[in-house]
Amino acid sequence: MSPILFFDPTCQQPYDTQTLQRQASGGTEASLTRIADALDAFVVQHNRTAACGRYLAPTSIAGIGHVVLNRDPRALPLLRKLYPQARLYLWLHDRLYPGSTRGRRLASMSRQLCEAQVSLICVSDSQRRDVEATLYKMGVSDRVPALTIYNPVDDALAPDGSPVDESKLVFFSAPNKGLKFTLDAFRALRRQMPDLHLVVGNPGYKIGPATDIAGVRYLGAQPQYRIHAEVRTALCTFFPNFVIPETFGLVFAESKALGTPVLTHDCGAAAEILGDSRQVLPVRASYRIYEHMLSGLAPRWRAAPARFAARCGLFDAYIERIRAWRSGTRPQTGPDPRFHLTAVANQWRALFAANDGKPRD
Numbered sequence: 001m002s003p004i005l006f007f008d009p010t011c012q013q014p015y016d017t018q019t020l021q022r023q024a025s026g027g028t029e030a031s032l033t034r035i036a037d038a039l040d041a042f043v044v045q046h047n048r049t050a051a052c053g054r055y056l057a058p059t060s061i062a063g064i065g066h067v068v069l070n071r072d073p074r075a076l077p078l079l080r081k082l083y084p085q086a087r088l089y090l091w092l093h094d095r096l097y098p099g100s101t102r103g104r105r106l107a108s109m110s111r112q113l114c115e116a117q118v119s120l121i122c123v124s125d126s127q128r129r130d131v132e133a134t135l136y137k138m139g140v141s142d143r144v145p146a147l148t149i150y151n152p153v154d155d156a157l158a159p160d161g162s163p164v165d166e167s168k169l170v171f172f173s174a175p176n177k178g179l180k181f182t183l184d185a186f187r188a189l190r191r192q193m194p195d196l197h198l199v200v201g202n203p204g205y206k207i208g209p210a211t212d213i214a215g216v217r218y219l220g221a222q223p224q225y226r227i228h229a230e231v232r233t234a235l236c237t238f239f240p241n242f243v244i245p246e247t248f249g250l251v252f253a254e255s256k257a258l259g260t261p262v263l264t265h266d267c268g269a270a271a272e273i274l275g276d277s278r279q280v281l282p283v284r285a286s287y288r289i290y291e292h293m294l295s296g297l298a299p300r301w302r303a304a305p306a307r308f309a310a311r312c313g314l315f316d317a318y319i320e321r322i323r324a325w326r327s328g329t330r331p332q333t334g335p336d337p338r339f340h341l342t343a344v345a346n347q348w349r350a351l352f353a354a355n356d357g358k359p360r361d
Helices: 017-022 027-039 073-082 101-107 110-115 125-138 179-192 224-232 250-258 270-274 285-294 299-311 316-329 341-355
Strands: 004-008 042-045 066-070 087-091 119-122 146-148 165-172 197-202 216-221 234-239 262-265
Touching: 004 027, 017 027, 027 042, 027 250, 027 341, 066 073, 073 087, 073 101, 073 110, 087 341, 101 110, 101 125, 119 125, 119 341, 125 146, 165 179, 165 224, 165 316, 179 197, 179 234, 179 285, 179 299, 179 316, 197 224, 224 234, 224 250, 234 250, 234 316, 250 262, 250 270, 262 270, 262 316, 285 299
Parallel strands: 004 042, 004 066, 066 087, 087 119, 119 146, 165 197, 165 234, 197 216, 234 262
Antiparallel strands: none
8 A cells, every 4th residue: 555644734732652642632633643553654743843753744755645634624735736646635523514614614625625636534424414515515525525434442442340439420521612511510410419529631732720619620631541540430421512512522432442431412423422322411402501691601600600500400411310320320331343443444544545546637
């Protein structure tokens, strides 16, 4: 198979195999690192200044047959210039739908997408449906294919028999993905179950203020092995996020692999990735109205309205589900072969093999 290169024009800081093991990392960066390593591919990052093995500063490499552009289609003209003979792919990780900012950005590159015969890689069927709707509105759905390849989870990630603390919940995601609402819901949970505690961490690319709330412990940005250790012993990953729907949700796939159920909402790719209706709750209009009204407030100023909302029953569904899981109905879960790194890497290999040696028209 021809040499492969992944190009990341948007990362906030350079990353590689070593940083993934030692420090906090976002889901996109973790997924790209795992796939690139599995495929023995080069990785070029716009802000890297020194090479680390196959992770390189911006450069042109001879003989590249496949170039995967991460996230931002605006780098397509540069890649077409640097690698005129390579097959091009755009790996989409973010939500993209007709009329959205990212949808308009993709539409602005419609000519380049068609001329370069770019294939779009989506991380879930849920995301792909929105992407295909955008391509249809652009009038290029018959010329720009979109397909789904899930993000990978390490094959070795599995339950290890760690004892479960039924009073422990964990939230490990960027704080803009519903953390303020999560803290409000946790306040209501703790009033009903005073022994509950919530461990909060994040991948490091967005840091929110650590508001002093009884029962909440903030770990800050943590490497994945540290996060996994916390998730293993939790009753559940408590992630009632509907603010920014996950297009894949590594938090879902990794929690599942570790044997820890997730309590979240049926939005984005949650139901697709979890595959268990017991772990997803419907998004009620009252949740959206509440969050819309309070979204501008810092967590410490939300305590009073959250208490009033709890009295009105806004958080009852979480209370009922957590109470039931503590009483013996906690879902049993484990690794999902759809997300195994070996299987996902093979899908990438098959895609490249199908296009290997095919010149662009």
